[in-house]
Amino acid sequence: MDHAKQNKDPEEEEDGEPRKEQDVHTGRRSVMQEWSTWQLIDSILPTGGFAHSYGLEAATQAGLVYDASTVSTFAVTTLENAGALLLPFVCSASKQTTTTEDWILLDSELHAVLTNHVARAASLSQGKALIRLASSVFPEITDEVKSMRACIQEKNNKKKKTTAAARGAHGHHAIVFGRLFGLLGLDSLTAQRAFLFLSLRDVLSAATRLNLVGPMEAALLQHRHASLAEAVLVKYANRGVEDAYQTAPLLDTLQGAHNLLFSRLFCS
Amino acid sequence: MASILDASDSSEKKQLTGASFRHRRGEEGGEGALTGMIRVEKVLGRSVATTVYARYPLKYLLPSKVASSRVDCVWIYAISYGGGILSNDAISQAVEVGGDGCSVVITTQSSTKIYKPRMPGDMAQQFLRARVAENGFLALLPHPITCFRASRYVQLQEFVLALDASLLLVDWFTSGRIDSGETWDFELYRSTNHVFLEEEAEAEEAQEEESPENPKAGSEAQESEGQGSGGGSVASVVTLDSAGGSGRSKSQLQPGHSSSRSRSCRPLLLDCVHLENGVGLSIAERMAGFHVMAMVVLYGPRLQELRKNMESKVEEMTKQAFNRRISSAFTASLKKEKEKNHRHHHHHHNNNPAAAATESSLPTAATSDGDHGSHGDGVSSNCASQLPLIFASCSPIGVSDEGLVVRIIARSTETVYDFLTEQLATVVSLIGACPYSSSR
Numbered sequence: 001m002d003h004a005k006q007n008k009d010p011e012e013e014e015d016g017e018p019r020k021e022q023d024v025h026t027g028r029r030s031v032m033q034e035w036s037t038w039q040l041i042d043s044i045l046p047t048g049g050f051a052h053s054y055g056l057e058a059a060t061q062a063g064l065v066y067d068a069s070t071v072s073t074f075a076v077t078t079l080e081n082a083g084a085l086l087l088p089f090v091c092s093a094s095k096q097t098t099t100t101e102d103w104i105l106l107d108s109e110l111h112a113v114l115t116n117h118v119a120r121a122a123s124l125s126q127g128k129a130l131i132r133l134a135s136s137v138f139p140e141i142t143d144e145v146k147s148m149r150a151c152i153q154e155k156n157n158k159k160k161k162t163t164a165a166a167r168g169a170h171g172h173h174a175i176v177f178g179r180l181f182g183l184l185g186l187d188s189l190t191a192q193r194a195f196l197f198l199s200l201r202d203v204l205s206a207a208t209r210l211n212l213v214g215p216m217e218a219a220l221l222q223h224r225h226a227s228l229a230e231a232v233l234v235k236y237a238n239r240g241v242e243d244a245y246q247t248a249p250l251l252d253t254l255q256g257a258h259n260l261l262f263s264r265l266f267c268s
Numbered sequence: 269m270a271s272i273l274d275a276s277d278s279s280e281k282k283q284l285t286g287a288s289f290r291h292r293r294g295e296e297g298g299e300g301a302l303t304g305m306i307r308v309e310k311v312l313g314r315s316v317a318t319t320v321y322a323r324y325p326l327k328y329l330l331p332s333k334v335a336s337s338r339v340d341c342v343w344i345y346a347i348s349y350g351g352g353i354l355s356n357d358a359i360s361q362a363v364e365v366g367g368d369g370c371s372v373v374i375t376t377q378s379s380t381k382i383y384k385p386r387m388p389g390d391m392a393q394q395f396l397r398a399r400v401a402e403n404g405f406l407a408l409l410p411h412p413i414t415c416f417r418a419s420r421y422v423q424l425q426e427f428v429l430a431l432d433a434s435l436l437l438v439d440w441f442t443s444g445r446i447d448s449g450e451t452w453d454f455e456l457y458r459s460t461n462h463v464f465l466e467e468e469a470e471a472e473e474a475q476e477e478e479s480p481e482n483p484k485a486g487s488e489a490q491e492s493e494g495q496g497s498g499g500g501s502v503a504s505v506v507t508l509d510s511a512g513g514s515g516r517s518k519s520q521l522q523p524g525h526s527s528s529r530s531r532s533c534r535p536l537l538l539d540c541v542h543l544e545n546g547v548g549l550s551i552a553e554r555m556a557g558f559h560v561m562a563m564v565v566l567y568g569p570r571l572q573e574l575r576k577n578m579e580s581k582v583e584e585m586t587k588q589a590f591n592r593r594i595s596s597a598f599t600a601s602l603k604k605e606k607e608k609n610h611r612h613h614h615h616h617h618n619n620n621p622a623a624a625a626t627e628s629s630l631p632t633a634a635t636s637d638g639d640h641g642s643h644g645d646g647v648s649s650n651c652a653s654q655l656p657l658i659f660a661s662c663s664p665i666g667v668s669d670e671g672l673v674v675r676i677i678a679r680s681t682e683t684v685y686d687f688l689t690e691q692l693a694t695v696v697s698l699i700g701a702c703p704y705s706s707s708r
Contacts, residue, residue, distance in 0.1 A: 245542035250555060
């Protein structure tokens, strides 16, 4: 995979047009997309991601994680799991050809794939926050976002509906995230890489808040694990959702117990 | 896989899906026939196995005395020759459970061993597809899978539940031949469990189901066999589609489409646990000294009491495991293990790093307090017994959270057997006996 090429011109990946044939307008569009990408992975975006520890708090209270080294192994394991389990959903949702109906089906599938109720609740809370935000922050896609939000409201309607499409969507994070990238014209690989970036960022942020590592150490770990995160991307990008699987059952089991922790800092 | 997208005829699609399932999993020359087929129906008010077919390497035994006579439940032991599966073997089973309170337990005699591949890239596979009709009850309660060193194992289980059907599923595996020190030494373990809920067909969707992979069509020749209590192989060869269902087909995001029913199916649980040494940590490192992993799925009206019991038991277990004293002991044992490995690496730097890696997964009571008595870290021999032996958590599944999935991770197989035996006592009145309480 030619990483240098990816960073230069994400659009080229998607439609394969040689750069010299793109006009100035398209060139500017791709640069503006960079700005959107950076905004979407910036911590300042108010998505409420920092209320979740991705199972780190449970793992810490269980005694599995206790220092920088174990935080590191936890981060690495969680990253690979996110790649194997969630990246396929980000990928499918981010395709330009994905319709709202496709998106609803992806959502119902992801709901059945997330068998850990804590992870499921976290995914829903983040997904809904992201979509609420998207409708005001990105007016250029407001119609599509509105229809997605309407689907989610439909879900809460509780009326018994027979087909998945009629039932509406839950609003899971990975597919809202992916779709948002797709709607903004950002390419699928960028969406997947960004998703992994966020996963790593959020775990390390949680580790800092749990006082397992200091902020400087967290920054060091973030940089150190960048190449591993890229290796996860290389291995797990562009897979179909039928290939999604989990690779860290111990962490999954521990995370599932989060709601039974006596005292906790994080929602999940 | 391109051919799946092109196939418009759904029976053709099923065949292709079956072929691609095998092809994708690396098996060559796979036949279309099932290894085993079971059909249980109500006959004169009692659950009876009306179709029991098996061919090498599978065998079914239907002992009549397992369940107490007051309980209406058929017991079927699925036996594989040699107590395990060879590396290039694939066992595929289709199970059909009738309605009206039909009940069946499918279990194994002992743990299923997965043997080392003879050729690189060989894989052992199991495939099971079950449909439980309205008010039927299927309990799949096998002993765990044990993968030997370097083995590769892939399993796919698909359950389609009609309205008010009940399912009790236990799917579990161990780290290997623990007693010989062979732990987390396999190359690949992958278990996929899909549970779908059948829903009323919309007017335009209602069609007659195709018969090629419906056991009913193929087994008509055998229905005259009556109660297949012998469980031996049937002379008339029933060549059915291997009933692919490898997962969700790419061309249609519609979940459940590949389960090849014409009614719509809503996915309740789409789980796949895949353990392979990957990009990050090795399997052994990820497992932090635990040796057994189990998943229990409960769904349906018959299991509501068990569900409540499980939830409170899991809550109790969690409070114990997350107790500060226990978690400190766990941390201490992990630190010790690391220290030991570190030293081991230094001493045996040039010999066999693989052995060192394997050792890291064995902080058993014997080793954790044995050699390091001199270290003043306060971990006495008492502490080892305070280590968390088992972690468990449970999550609801289903439209209105009516089902439950429980995940358990434990240090010893014994612990999980005890847990299962204790819990299954709640449903002994439904199944008649417990598959886990006798000698293991």
